[in-house]
Amino acid sequence: MPQFDNPDFLIIGAGAGGSTAARVLTERGFTVTIFERGGPSNAEDFIPLDELHFLDHKALIPLKEDDPQLYVDTAKPDAQPQEQERWWITNMVGGSTNQWEANLPRYVDSDMAVTRYLDGPVAGADMINWP
Numbered sequence: 001m002p003q004f005d006n007p008d009f010l011i012i013g014a015g016a017g018g019s020t021a022a023r024v025l026t027e028r029g030f031t032v033t034i035f036e037r038g039g040p041s042n043a044e045d046f047i048p049l050d051e052l053h054f055l056d057h058k059a060l061i062p063l064k065e066d067d068p069q070l071y072v073d074t075a076k077p078d079a080q081p082q083e084q085e086r087w088w089i090t091n092m093v094g095g096s097t098n099q100w101e102a103n104l105p106r107y108v109d110s111d112m113a114v115t116r117y118l119d120g121p122v123a124g125a126d127m128i129n130w131p
């Protein structure tokens with residue numbers, strides 16, 4: 001019987017990251033509960049498979065009335081929250097991973113040394129270079 005009330009791990013979001021983490025953890029015998037804000041989707045949700053309908057992915061991103069979609073440009077000290085469409089986020093089981101385009105660029109050295117390109121530490125984040 002799944003232990004929804006008292007899992008070993010609680011994961012927020014069922015995209016590629018959260019779902020992969022859940023699989024790895026459950027394969028090792030841990031119990032996991034995932035909270036996903038979007039609903040399930042299946043092939044019928046994408047019918048009529050109209051490419052124009054999905055061309056700019058607006059059929060899949062959250063509506064502004066469902067999601068505040070506020071961004072703050074933290075590089076600007078006096079920046080105020082701005083409402084923006086979050087084109088890259090999809091709220092559904094499977095997350096944005098449902099609509100990725102499958103471009104898989106090869107990693108280069110600079111991808112492994114991200115801190116080299118920062119002015120300094122990022123507040124609230126721990127970042128290390130890939131060993």
Ligand SMILES: Cc1cc2nc3c(=O)[nH]c(=O)nc-3n(C[C@H](O)[C@H](O)[C@H](O)COP(=O)(O)OP(=O)(O)OC[C@H]3O[C@@H](n4cnc5c(N)ncnc54)[C@H](O)[C@@H]3O)c2cc1C
Pocket residue numbers: 012013014015016017018019035036037038057087088089090091092093094095096097098099100101102103104
């Ligand atoms: C149109 C499009 C094309 C793309 N093409 C490519 C590509 O060609 N190559 C590539 O490498 N990458 C591509 N990407 C990016 C790639 O799809 C994402 O980087 C990847 O899917 C992110 O996975 P994730 O698990 O981090 O997040 P997501 O898949 O976005 O999952 C996050 C999940 O968390 C949920 N969530 C968020 N907040 C909450 C909350 N408060 N409570 C509960 N649930 C929450 C969301 O609903 C979502 O399901 C593309 C993305 C899009 C949208």
